[in-house]
Amino acid sequence: MSEIRKLETLSYQIIDRVGLITLDRPDARNALNLQMRADLTEIILEIRHDKDLAALVLTGANGAFCAGGDLKSLSENRRPITENRTRVQDLHLWFRELVDLELPVIAAVDGPAFGAGFNLALAADFIFASPRARFCAVFGRIGLVPDLGGFYTLPRLVGMAAAKDIIFTARTVEPEEAKSLGMIRDIIAGDKLLEHALTFAGQFRNASRDAIGMSKTILNKAFELDQRALSEMENYAQAMCMESEYHRDAVARFLGKKPLRFNWDNEKIK
Incomplete structure (x- = not known):
């Protein structure tokens, strides 16, 4: 486990090759302001170039995921x-x-995910939520109108009719x-949510990051x-992928009747 790196609006650490971003603006229910944008930019670009990571978990502290854009900061001054x-x-x-990050991204949502916070959660490949x-x-x-990619992510997840219902x-x-x-x-008890998300993310440690990354890019x-x-x-x-060391090793294991490094059916959380 790496040391927790504290930025002004969030923290970041690596737990056994799984990155963990925790939004942390307790006085604003983790609302997205200009500083959080800057902090997310810094961390996400760093993650993009960290080839040792297997997955990323995104969550919020203090019983909230993200309450949306910070209306106070948005309304302080009129602008052209x-x-x-x-x-x-x-x-x-x-x-x-974040949307195109070539590794699995898991959102652990506890409390409100409103506005931009809703769309931030939708940027993940998998979302786990607590009952609250x-x-x-x-x-x-x-x-x-929705911003932060809501017009892109929501209809792809729920279909056009449901997206119109939710937005209108x-x-x-x-x-x-x-x-x-x-x-x-899935819905996971609040006291188990982050642990569940980290365990789920950790099951990608033995997967081919290149294969998943390219699959994600094409699917997007x-x-x-x-x-x-x-x-x-x-x-x-x-x-x-056919020329990768990972594929050659997997073929050798298969022909040699040895267990494959990555087999989701054998993992703890499916």
Whole structure:
């Protein structure tokens, strides 16, 4: 376990090759302000270049995941409309890196995940939630449209009709409904949530990061590209994987009737 690295709005540590980002603004229920954007940018870019990591867990401290954008800081000064546009554009500089991070990302959501915090959770590949988790595309309540990638992630997870329902009504979605929609993987007791997420993430330690990473990159393009373009991405990715040490070792193990390094069916949490 690495030493916990404290930034102004979050902490980061590595636990047996699993990165753990914990949002930590207790006075604002971990709301996303400019400093948190800067801190997330720093850590996510660092994670992108850490080839030893097997997975990443994203969570919040103090009984909240992320209460959304910090409305107080957003409303302190009026700005030209072009500056507002730039501020929203700047969100995607680090958010795109998180969505496209070529390793499994797991969100452990306890308490509110509202607005930008909701969309931050949706950037993960897997979401586990406690019974007191609450999800809400709250933007409509204050006359805004979803930002931080909500138009991209939500319809892909729940379908267009459900996405319109959640966005237009700006209603709260509780864990049971979120699970039925396929938004979250499971509901875990609050005192076991982080442990469960870390254990789940740790099961990727013996997987091929290259194969998962390339699969994730292609899947993230699956709704935009036609079959021919996706086939070309598949061709190049498979050609690279076939020449990897990981694949050669797996074939040797299979032919030698030895256990494979990565077999999800044999793992503790499925």
